[in-house]
Amino acid sequence: MRILDLKDPGQLKTLSIPQLESLAQEIRSFLIQSLSKTGGHLSSNLGIVELTLALHYVFESPKDRLLFDVGHQSYVHKILTGRAPRFATLRQRHGLSGFQKREESPHDPWEAGHSSTSLSAALGLAVARDLQKESGEVISVIGDGALTGGMAMEALNNIGMRKEKVIIVYNDNDMSISPNHAGFKNHLTTLRSSRAYRSVKRDVKAGLEPSPALLNGLSSIRDVLRDSLVDGGLFQQFGLDYLGPVDGHNLPELIRTLETAREHHGSVVVHVRTRKGMGYAPAQQDRTGQWHGVPPFDPATGRFRSSGCAGEESWSLIIADAVSRLAAKDPRITVLTPAMANGSKLLQFAAKYPDRFFDCGIAEEHTVTAAGGMAAGGLRPFVSIYSSFLQRAYDQVLHDVARQHLPVVFGVDRAGLVGEDGDTHQGIYDIAFLRTIPDVVICQPKDAQEAQDLVYSAFLHSDPCFIRYPRGTTAAKRKDVLEEIQTGTWTWFDEGTPEQIVITYGPEVDRVREKAKVNGTGLRVVNARFFKPVDEAMIRELFAMGLPVTVFETDVSQGGLSSAIRDCLAKSGDPVPAFHVIGLPDAFIPHGSVRALRKEEGISLEDLFDWIERKSGTDNRQAEGTRRVDAGVRPSSGEPGPSSGNGSLS
Ligand SMILES: Cc1ncc(C[n+]2csc(CCOP(=O)(O)OP(=O)(O)O)c2C)c(N)n1
Ligand SMILES: CC(=O)[C@@H](O)[C@H](O)COP(=O)(O)O
Numbered sequence: 001m002r003i004l005d006l007k008d009p010g011q012l013k014t015l016s017i018p019q020l021e022s023l024a025q026e027i028r029s030f031l032i033q034s035l036s037k038t039g040g041h042l043s044s045n046l047g048i049v050e051l052t053l054a055l056h057y058v059f060e061s062p063k064d065r066l067l068f069d070v071g072h073q074s075y076v077h078k079i080l081t082g083r084a085p086r087f088a089t090l091r092q093r094h095g096l097s098g099f100q101k102r103e104e105s106p107h108d109p110w111e112a113g114h115s116s117t118s119l120s121a122a123l124g125l126a127v128a129r130d131l132q133k134e135s136g137e138v139i140s141v142i143g144d145g146a147l148t149g150g151m152a153m154e155a156l157n158n159i160g161m162r163k164e165k166v167i168i169v170y171n172d173n174d175m176s177i178s179p180n181h182a183g184f185k186n187h188l189t190t191l192r193s194s195r196a197y198r199s200v201k202r203d204v205k206a207g208l209e210p211s212p213a214l215l216n217g218l219s220s221i222r223d224v225l226r227d228s229l230v231d232g233g234l235f236q237q238f239g240l241d242y243l244g245p246v247d248g249h250n251l252p253e254l255i256r257t258l259e260t261a262r263e264h265h266g267s268v269v270v271h272v273r274t275r276k277g278m279g280y281a282p283a284q285q286d287r288t289g290q291w292h293g294v295p296p297f298d299p300a301t302g303r304f305r306s307s308g309c310a311g312e313e314s315w316s317l318i319i320a321d322a323v324s325r326l327a328a329k330d331p332r333i334t335v336l337t338p339a340m341a342n343g344s345k346l347l348q349f350a351a352k353y354p355d356r357f358f359d360c361g362i363a364e365e366h367t368v369t370a371a372g373g374m375a376a377g378g379l380r381p382f383v384s385i386y387s388s389f390l391q392r393a394y395d396q397v398l399h400d401v402a403r404q405h406l407p408v409v410f411g412v413d414r415a416g417l418v419g420e421d422g423d424t425h426q427g428i429y430d431i432a433f434l435r436t437i438p439d440v441v442i443c444q445p446k447d448a449q450e451a452q453d454l455v456y457s458a459f460l461h462s463d464p465c466f467i468r469y470p471r472g473t474t475a476a477k478r479k480d481v482l483e484e485i486q487t488g489t490w491t492w493f494d495e496g497t498p499e500q501i502v503i504t505y506g507p508e509v510d511r512v513r514e515k516a517k518v519n520g521t522g523l524r525v526v527n528a529r530f531f532k533p534v535d536e537a538m539i540r541e542l543f544a545m546g547l548p549v550t551v552f553e554t555d556v557s558q559g560g561l562s563s564a565i566r567d568c569l570a571k572s573g574d575p576v577p578a579f580h581v582i583g584l585p586d587a588f589i590p591h592g593s594v595r596a597l598r599k600e601e602g603i604s605l606e607d608l609f610d611w612i613e614r615k616s617g618t619d620n621r622q623a624e625g626t627r628r629v630d631a632g633v634r635p636s637s638g639e640p641g642p643s644s645g646n647g648s649l650s
């Protein structure tokens with residue numbers, strides 16, 4: 001069967017085991033070839049080929065509902081449900097999503113991108129099914145990484161006590177993005193090696209069906225195991241019946257076990273052992289997580305095609321490097337990550353300071369509160385966390401950390417549009433939601449030097465500090481010395497004689513300056529590096545100049561920098577002067593390249609300069625040639641405004 005001819009998973013039902021096995025190999029080749037051009041989540045999908053085939057062979061999607069936790073491993077499911085022809089568009093604007101998407105197919109009953117939601121959603125779907133007297137199985141496929149998430153544990157607890165049937169397929173490959181850190185796995189290992197368990201497994205392997213030990217009587221398996229002095233394992237502690245583990249690359253074994261689960265009364269866990277990256281050596285051997293999500297690569301050599309721009313480094317690395325330098329002098333500094341050590345560039349720190357490094361698993365809430373505990377105990381924790389995953393830990397930031405004035409420093413990585421991962425991952429809301437929390441500091445550096453200075457300054461502070469920085473790279477230029485930046489201070493730069501003011505932040509500051517230089521536009525460009533507290537004195541001064549002001553923000557405007565400026569201006573009680581805002585709307589932003597998304601949302605540099613030119617045209621016509629106010633309250637021509645303070649550390 002040709003992959004591109006697959007229209008409906010029902011087509012699989014007529015295939016023999018050898019035909020299914022050869023289809024599995026074709027799917028692997030297709031994934032490698034296709035993702036080598038588009039990039040995407042390769043190794044999780046290579047690992048789940050046979051399991052997805054078996055699921056579609058045994059169940060009847062869309063009547064039976066298949067949920068893939070996170071959804072990054074749903075590519076094979078997409079191929080089997082008629083979406084192979086669209087793979088060339090994967091994760092591009094208007095193309096196939098990298099996750100399950102309800103609007104994309106009736107075979108996607110749920111969508112995510114963040115981990116550990118599928119069990120709760122599956123229970124919800126099962127309740128809806130039963131209350132409305134509908135039929136069909138609800139099946140959640142959840143990885144060993146996703147199962148470390150608190151939500152998954154909460155859901156297991158609830159499913160175990162409910163009558164609504166959910167089938168939980170536990171995809172265990174010992175890996176999250178990097179090696180998985182899950183204490184509970186030791187219990188599963190005990191279970192696997194037990195004598196009683198092995199005899200049950202032999203029954204499954206031999207296809208003894210319907211084995212009284214497996215059908216209806218799964219609780220008796222539990223009794224057998226308990227009676228055999230075996231630790232019943234995590235799932236049984238939650239009151240769930242358990243099947244497995246089965247070899248996730250053995251189709252007959254998978255099919256038999258899933259059929260057993262289908263016939264079983266009540267919720268049941270099917271434990272499947274798979275190999276991440278299966279069938280492609282570089283991905284299969286990977287233990288750092290490089291092959292989890294890949295850029296385009298050469299399938300023959302396994303070499304990634306994009307190696308970044310010369311002289312640039314990732315923001316994550318610049319920040320991690322600054323933390324590491326400070327940690328060399330301050331033994332109180334610890335680093336925590338909720339399972340993102342590779343993406344956050346923390347592997348060097350982990351190797352250098354293994355006792356001070358904590359990969360907490362996919363557990364953002366726990367990570368933040370654990371950091372709070374460390375701070376309360378006298379340490380100086382640094383939590384490295386992606387902006388969109390920080391959404392999970394809002395209460396922990398507010399209730400556990402900020403309310404107790406604990407000095408935790410947060411590196412908010414992947415801030416702003418991230419692009420291809422889409423609406424679930426855009427890091428565009430953190431300024432807005434963090435601004436609501438009293439006493440915290442929220443900032444963003446414009447370049448590498450400012451990044452390391454902000455890290456240094458944050459560790460001098462006694463309340464929580466959030467330093468946000470985008471996905472991608474910037475010029476690596478930075479001094480050996482780290483200098484203190486006074487909290488809440490902005491700086492500005494004049495390009496020519498300013499006729500307008502642009503207030504912006506992050507890498508946009510230098511981009512706007514560059515373009516103003518090239519275009520010969522007279523601009524004051526303000527580096528609004530603190531979102532909270534803002535530089536109130538400077539805001540008042542800027543507006544007193546009487547020049548047109550544009551706030552150029554690359555995150556949602558609602559609650560963002562423009563809101564902070566408006567709040568500041570409103571404090572005086574006088575009418576708030578008008579200013580123009582270019583920023584993201586109050587909306588979810590879909591997947592696509594950052595460039596495409598910025599253009600579509602009207603927040604590209606070109607959009608800013610179009611506005612500036614239109615504005616200056618209008619003003620010139622209105623003023624009939626009269627020049628605006630002389631801006632000379634501060635040093636001009638490229639001189640930064642207020643100095644960045646003193647204090648230094650070499
Ligand atoms: C809340 C949240 N935190 C972190 C992530 C990043 N993330 C995506 S997939 C993944 C690993 C998932 O591991 P597992 O569930 O075992 O699936 P596998 O890739 O091994 O198949 C992580 C950490 C996420 N998507 N959501
Ligand atoms: C699915 C998921 O949540 C991660 O794999 C994410 O795609 C990683 O993003 P980065 O590539 O920015 O590290």
Ligand SMILES: [Mg+2]
Pocket residue numbers: 143144145146171172173174175176180
């Ligand atoms: Mg895994």
